[in-house]
Amino acid sequence: MSAESLHPQWDKLMPVWQAYLSELYSDDQDKERLYWYCECLLNPQATLNNIDHFVVALEGYRVTELTARNPRIQRAWSALRRFVEDVKPTLIAQGAALWVYGSMVYDDPGHLDYDILLTSETFTHEFNQRTVRELMDLLENQYWFPENIGTEGHITCLSLGLLKKFCLSFQRGDRDSVVAKWSYIHQEFHEPSILLTGVPYFLPNSQSPDELRNRVRQLISQNPMLAAIAATDLEETLLIRQTGQKDPYWIDKKVAYLQRSSPQ
Structure with missing residues (x-):
């Protein structure tokens, strides 16, 4: 078996997409997910429409520090607030914005951990490592952990x-x-969807969350591979919210992509 077996219309994909997907295939990435990447690449406008649809749908589940109702989630936001006060100088020095996503944002104590994304124009190697x-x-x-809030996060x-x-x-x-940088690309390309649905908690230097989101949206609209990964990640997040399961896993790939919850 090879990457060509991922999708019956593999030959219609651009060579650079094939090269990237082949690296993911060789790394034993989930084949169902790679199939949906192909579907998204073959239907770029539908993919962008679905991203908008998923973002709007997830808004209905989202909470903030002020609107969270579950006591454990409220405690998690309180802990985060005190943590951010401690690390503000570090974030400001790096020009890093802090976004919250995952269980805290969806008022979900059943899967409570901390999920934080830091964004900046660039990060030093020392900061990353x-x-x-x-x-x-x-x-x-x-x-x-001292306040027994939840499990280890990210x-x-x-x-x-x-x-x-x-x-x-x-x-x-x-x-x-x-091909040379595929593993770094794969890590970076999973993060932008977080900006579309996460809560901007700390923004240095008068940064605007809408400005950051618009930058990411523009890159997504210009890059079908980034859009494919964002759409697939957002749909999985929505499925988790709808089913209450951490890994609903997946949707039968025989269901036509254009028929799956696409906005009319």
Whole structure:
């Protein structure tokens, strides 16, 4: 079996998309997910329409620090507020905005952990390799675990400058660059959908959440691969909210993509 077996219309995909998907296939990524990436790439306008649809649908589940109703979720937001006060100097020095997503945003104590995305134009190597781990240790050891709030979560970084650079590699059809950096691309391309549905909790230097979201939306609209990953991630998030299951796993791939909850 090879990547060509992922989809019957594989030959209609651009060579740079095939190269990237082949790397994911070789890495033993979930084949159902890769199939839906192909579907999205073959139906780019429907994919963008679905992204808008999923974002609107998820708005109905979203809460903030002020609107959360579950007591455990309220405690989680309280812990986060105190944590952010502690680390503001670090975030400001890096020009990093802090976004919250996941169970805290969806008032879901059943799967409660912390999910935080930091965004900046660029992150230093030291920040990625050392500071993020220090931030996680501080949050967990001083606020999260002592107050018995939830399980271990995630703090990840999205470099907007690097995201744009990776998008340009696809637009130029630069297969060599995409293949050489596919693992980094895969990590970066999963983050933008968070900006479309997450809660902007801390924004340095008078940054606007709408401005950051619009930058990401523009990149998504210009890059079908980024759109495919964003649409697939958003749909999975919506399925989790609708079913109450962490891994609803997936939808039968025989169901036509254009018939699946596409806005009319």
